[in-house]
Amino acid sequence: MLRLVINRLLLGAITVALASAIIFGAVEALPGDACVAVLQRDAVGQRLENCRRELGLDRPALTRYAHWAAGALRGDLGVSAGSGKPIATLLGERLRNTLLLAGCTLAVGIPLALLLGVLTGLRRDGLLDVVLSTGGILAMTVPEFVSATVLIFVFSIGLGWVPGIVLAAPGAPIGDFFPGIVLPVAVLTMVMTAHILRTVRSSIIEVMASDFVRMATLKGVRRARIVWRHALPSALLPAVNVIALTIAWLLGGVVVVEKVFNYPGLGRFMIDSITERDLPVVQALALLVASVYVTINLAADLLTLALDPRLRTHRGRG
Amino acid sequence: MAVLARMLARPSGAIGLGLVALHLLAAVLSPWITPYDPTVIDAALMFAPPGAGHWLGTDQLGRDILTRTLLGGREAILVTLVATPISVAWGGLAGIHLGLAGGRLDDVLMRVVDAVLALPWILKMLLIIVTFGAGVNVLIPTLAFFYGVPVIRVARAATQGVVARDFIAAARARGHSRVAIVWHELLPNVLDALMVEGAMRWSWMLLAFSSLSFLGFGVAPPTPDWGLMIADSRSFMAIAPWAALAPVAALSTLIIGINFAADALAKAVGLDRAQSAPH
Numbered sequence: 093m094l095r096l097v098i099n100r101l102l103l104g105a106i107t108v109a110l111a112s113a114i115i116f117g118a119v120e121a122l123p124g125d126a127c128v129a130v131l132q133r134d135a136v137g138q139r140l141e142n143c144r145r146e147l148g149l150d151r152p153a154l155t156r157y158a159h160w161a162a163g164a165l166r167g168d169l170g171v172s173a174g175s176g177k178p179i180a181t182l183l184g185e186r187l188r189n190t191l192l193l194a195g196c197t198l199a200v201g202i203p204l205a206l207l208l209g210v211l212t213g214l215r216r217d218g219l220l221d222v223v224l225s226t227g228g229i230l231a232m233t234v235p236e237f238v239s240a241t242v243l244i245f246v247f248s249i250g251l252g253w254v255p256g257i258v259l260a261a262p263g264a265p266i267g268d269f270f271p272g273i274v275l276p277v278a279v280l281t282m283v284m285t286a287h288i289l290r291t292v293r294s295s296i297i298e299v300m301a302s303d304f305v306r307m308a309t310l311k312g313v314r315r316a317r318i319v320w321r322h323a324l325p326s327a328l329l330p331a332v333n334v335i336a337l338t339i340a341w342l343l344g345g346v347v348v349v350e351k352v353f354n355y356p357g358l359g360r361f362m363i364d365s366i367t368e369r370d371l372p373v374v375q376a377l378a379l380l381v382a383s384v385y386v387t388i389n390l391a392a393d394l395l396t397l398a399l400d401p402r403l404r405t406h407r408g409r410g
Numbered sequence: 411m412a413v414l415a416r417m418l419a420r421p422s423g424a425i426g427l428g429l430v431a432l433h434l435l436a437a438v439l440s441p442w443i444t445p446y447d448p449t450v451i452d453a454a455l456m457f458a459p460p461g462a463g464h465w466l467g468t469d470q471l472g473r474d475i476l477t478r479t480l481l482g483g484r485e486a487i488l489v490t491l492v493a494t495p496i497s498v499a500w501g502g503l504a505g506i507h508l509g510l511a512g513g514r515l516d517d518v519l520m521r522v523v524d525a526v527l528a529l530p531w532i533l534k535m536l537l538i539i540v541t542f543g544a545g546v547n548v549l550i551p552t553l554a555f556f557y558g559v560p561v562i563r564v565a566r567a568a569t570q571g572v573v574a575r576d577f578i579a580a581a582r583a584r585g586h587s588r589v590a591i592v593w594h595e596l597l598p599n600v601l602d603a604l605m606v607e608g609a610m611r612w613s614w615m616l617l618a619f620s621s622l623s624f625l626g627f628g629v630a631p632p633t634p635d636w637g638l639m640i641a642d643s644r645s646f647m648a649i650a651p652w653a654a655l656a657p658v659a660a661l662s663t664l665i666i667g668i669n670f671a672a673d674a675l676a677k678a679v680g681l682d683r684a685q686s687a688p689h
Contacts, residue, residue, distance in 0.1 A: 103521070106521055107521055107524045107525050107528060108525075108528070110521055110522060110524075110525035111525040111526070111528045111529055113525075114522075114525055114526065114529070115529065115533075118537055119537070122537065122541045123541065229666065229669055229670070229673070230662075230666065232669070232686070232688075233613060233617075233665045233666055233668075233669045234662050234665060234666070235617050235620055235621060235624075235637075235661065235662075235665070236621075237620075237621065237624045237637070237640060237641075238640065238658050238661060238662055241640060241644060241647070241654055241658060242658065244644075244647070245647055245651060245654070249647055249648050283688050284688055287686055287687055287688055290686065291686075333687075334686070334687050337687030337688070338687055338688055341687065341688040342688075344530045345530050345532065345533075347530075347532045347621075347625070348621050348624065348625065351625055352644075359530075359532070362530065362532055362533055362536075363532065363536065363625065366533065366536045366537060366540055367536075367540060369540070374533070374537070377533065378529055378530075378533055381528070381529065381530050381533070382525070382528040382529055385527075385528040386524075386528055
């Protein structure tokens with residue numbers, strides 16, 4: 093078991109390193125560099141050379157990658173080419189905002205998805221099931237900017253209940269994000285609930301038809317106890333992976349939703365830094381998001397192993 | 411054909427295929443059936459509500475919304491319809507080969523696949539679009555490449571499910587070449603999974619394409635495009651909601667149609683699609 097955990101940790105570290113190398117390589121291969129982007133028309137002669145020396149762009153690519161990676165390992169991500177501020181500070185503010193948005197969404201969405209998943213699974217093809225299954229496909233597939241537009245139209249313009257836009261600056265105190273955060277959370281909750289509900293529903297159907305549930309029923313265990321104490325825990329296992337991917341999706345920058353609601357999170361930061369060709373920031377963002385993605389998937393794998401001892405004897409998913 | 415019949419037998423499959431067919435038809439025929447020029451600006455007609463001359467009203471520049479909505483899916487459908495088969499083909503073949511080969515090559519390349527998947531889609535796509543522009547000749551290869559990477563995983567897993575079976579060993583014992591094994595033994599067995607994957611890729615690509623347009627990195631104005639139309643009309647939603655409504659309905663019905671069809675296809679070939687995560 094310990095060997096397996098160490099093995100997974102190592103593979104995860106390799107994946108993150110590769111992802112950062114890919115982004116570095118891609119940025120290298122594209123024409124133009126951070127200095128050309130920042131100086132724009134002034135990017136000629138002495139000024140260009142000075143800027144390149146300042147940012148260390150005159151050294152060979154491999155040296156720069158090694159230097160950057162060594163800094164990143166120490167937590168030093170360098171300075172933004174556009175604003176000259178330390179990237180760690182800029183990133184920290186946006187990360188906090190993204191965590192706030194993701195946290196609110198998960199706090200609403202996970203309990204909701206589990207509850208609805210169990211209810212629809214128990215009453216298969218009932219009215220609630222049909223309505224939620226159809227609505228679920230709508231929520232899962234309709235682009236976020238479409239559902240966001242509709243919600244803004246109804247709840248912000250039509251009813252005037254909540255603002256349709258977030259006006260807080262990236263570093264504003266958390267209180268400033270309310271009540272503007274309500275609609276973005278609603279849009280994201282719809283998407284994630286639909287995905288998790290679907291998984292929980294199908295595993296509840298499977299588990300309720302299994303021998304141990306029939307056994308419990310025959311023993312005279314109350315139905316509510318069977319559902320919540322016996323069926324739900326085993327139905328959760330397949331949901332762990334979906335929930336993990338959902339968290340990775342929420343933390344990886346929900347670009348469109350952030351753009352629609354003007355929310356100052358990682359997603360908008362990503363768009364802005366790419367359009368401004370602020371390449372040091374792009375690299376830092378790629379590193380952060382790849383690490384989050386790998387860590388969460390790793391955690392889900394390990395959690396699955398912990399919950400289901402049968403998997404430990406195999407080589408796993410490989 | 412048997413698969414198609416089974417898809418049509420389900421209400422969701424029939425609705426899905428119907429919606430997709432309707433949209434394809436509109437995309438092909440729209441240049442001949444649209445009543446107005448999609449780009450001509452008429453200041454006197456700004457924000458005309460739906461009525462006799464303009465059934466779905468006009469937008470902030472007095473352009474006919476019915477015309478623009480009918481034409482607004484053409485580029486999205488063209489790009490994604492070309493990119494989807496390419497992505498499934500290259501990702502599928504690469505995945506089958508890796509699943510068959512195994513060993514060190516498989517270990518190394520799957521790390522690279524994981525690394526590419528760990529990076530957010532917008533970061534990967536925008537890096538390329540900002541540099542090379544958002545023309546059709548850039549978007550097709552970019553979408554085809556990035557959406558093929560996850561197909562590698564699916565095809566590899568499906569291949570690993572069959573590669574240990576007896577008929578593969580038999581083909582090897584008969585001395586068949588690797589190409590022959592891939593083509594005649596493996597491909598028919600993973601084709602169902604690839605077809606379902608292809609349908610899903612198509613809907614995700616449409617999502618990515620219209621999101622890019624919505625964000626201002628895709629189709630350039632004044633070309634009519636749903637993502638762009640929704641972005642433009644958002645500021646005027648309080649005074650002219652019909653301008654946003656038509657492209658919202660068009661894009662939604664196409665994507666829902668594809669997903670209904672994909673669901674019906676998965677059920678028709680006996681695959682379980684219960685587990686999916688936000689994309």
